[in-house]
Amino acid sequence: RVQPGDITILFRALTNVQDYEGALRRYGLDYYLVGGKAFYSQQEVFDLLNLCRCLDDPDDVVALIGVLRSPMFGLNDDAIHALRPENEDWFNRLVEPPPEYLPEFLQDRITFAGRTLHELRASKDRVSIATLLAEAVARTGYDAALLAEYLGGRKVANLRKLIDQAAAFDRSELFTLKDFVERLQTSVLQETDEEFATTLPETGAVIRLMSIHQSKGLEFPVVIVAxxxxxxxxxxxxxxxxxxxxxxxxxxxxxxxxxxxxxxxxxxxxxxxxxxxxxxxxxxxxxxxxxxxxxxxxxxxxxxxxxxxxxxxxxxxxxxxxxxxxxxxxxxxxxxxxxxxxVPDIKVHRTPPLATPAKTHRESQPLTNFDEALRSAVPVPLPRSTNPFGFDSSAPRTWSVSHLEQIDARLHPVIGHNAGNRDSDSVRLSTAEEIGTLVHAALERLDYSDLPHWSTAVDEAIRGSRKPPVPAVETTARQLVERFAMSSLAQECAMSRQMFREVDFLLPANPEDVSGIRDIVSGQIDLCCEDETGAWRIYDFKTTDDRSGHDDVLHLAPYKFQLGVYALALEAWLQRKIASAGLVLMRPQVREVALRWDDAARAETRTRLLRAVHAAREA
Structure with a gap:
């Protein structure tokens, strides 16, 4: 009697092997694909990719809905349709009470999904990627749900293999969750060759599917060549x-x-x-x-x-x-x-056969005339279609604010002002950058409703950093965060109606350009708040130690272009004018230096922005 383990199906190529896999699944026959390369096209890989995407970017609605519909949370289309928020903020909608008209089990699933995803996102910068994924699988029972599906063992093995890849990614200590998402998404889109995780030994009692090249030197009781x-x-x-x-x-x-x-x-x-x-x-x-x-x-x-x-x-x-x-x-x-x-043909010729004229319509020559044809060949220029493409200077490009700021500084030098990145207490530039990075990370996490516990934000920023800061950097950063948290400016921010931190933006350099070529300016605003009167203000934190004694005008001069671009970006987003944009100097004391933002300043900033973009293109 023939057993499944006796049968091997051989293919010249595994291009259409999925058709055979589908047929074997329909008949309930277990199989093992030897050397299958479709690891990144499996649904369990898609589910974990969607989870990583929505944890990295809570505004990725497609990935979030994919996670909610997956076996991790098991929401159906009716529940997802009922959840749709009016402001399109799906991630925060999950922590709100679910619709009461939904069945109780769906309400429980929605509540569980909201709590789980928010807790995972809060810990994504404190733990390794592999630990984050393993915690998500443990909380949701995703591996148990996969075991209940057809070929569940292989699906769970693929899941573990993907977590092992994340652990190898973590060991480099150079990349973040965003980098892992980009790498995984690239592998999925490009269908990178990767074998399935091994779940059965080669002697398992299952039908084998393999290529002919892989079968060299092997022998099987029953072979089907497809x-x-x-x-x-x-x-x-x-x-x-x-x-x-x-x-x-x-x-x-x-x-x-x-x-x-x-x-x-x-x-x-x-x-x-x-x-x-x-x-x-x-x-x-x-x-x-x-x-x-x-x-x-x-x-x-x-x-x-x-x-x-x-x-x-x-x-x-x-x-x-x-x-x-x-x-x-x-x-x-x-x-x-x-x-x-x-069957040979024998024909007797009794008269000489008539000569058949040679065909004259043939244009190509036999290879016996190759040498003669080569010697008589005349070189001709290549067609224009083979020429390399030149650089299109008219194509739209994206410029960072920092790059344009350097160009603007050359076009509009500030007389009598030293570089703002040099600390007067002789702290090395790299150390000053480390202090600025840690302070900005802590201010991003600062809870304005509980300012006395400012140290919690610093602790979270340190845990989320790639390497622990040296004691001098940590001490200085804690002093600056405490100084700001106890300031009157922080109290004013705490009273804001709305607050946005680390706001990324893309601003058309010249929105009135009708030529179709629109350069984009990219940047990030540290903090913007709407006060009780509805006025919006921009704050840009500076951690350098300023003891120069300059007045506010000279302080603002090197940052006037930067703050002006930030203000234009926020106004373009809000579709309204803002009240002010200013610097928050952290040392020696916390104080705000506001830019006078009126129509004249707007016009000046637009002019300088266009000049900087033009100079960048010319360079």
């Missing part, structure tokens, strides 16, 4: 790098007329013979893998043209309708119908 009438892979003849002839490139057609390349024609003849030999060798490997029983399978019509050299060879030796040999090996008589080419 799709023997399938055409071979097409040969790309447009470009080729030959070991002796060098680079061979097919020239484009000229006015619809194909321009023949003699070297490519020689290559095609050479490859045709080599491919025919390799094809027959591969067929020999396939049919000799069976120890007891061999099945050759092909889907074809009786009178259809044979596409594969394999089937052509079989048809030459066997009658495809009966499976009997074309010639009886014992009696030498014809069992099937012999091919016409095997």
């Amino acid at each position: 799709d023997i009438d399938r055409k071979g892979p097409p040969k790309a003849a447009n470009a080729y790098l030959h070991s002796q002839w060098g680079a061979l490139v097919k020239l484009p057609d000229e006015f619809g007329v194909e321009r023949e390349h003699l070297a490519l024609r020689m290559l095609k003849i050479e490859e045709t013979a080599a491919d025919a030999e390799e094809t027959l060798r591969l067929f020999y490997v396939a049919v000799t893998r069976a120890a007891d029983h061999l099945i050759l399978s092909a889907g074809l019509e009786p009178d259809a043209k044979r596409n594969s050299p394999w089937l052509q060879l079989l048809e030459k030796k066997f009658d495809l309708q009966t499976g009997l040999p074309k010639g009886d090996p014992y009696l030498g008589t014809a069992v099937g119908v012999g091919r016409r080419i095997e």
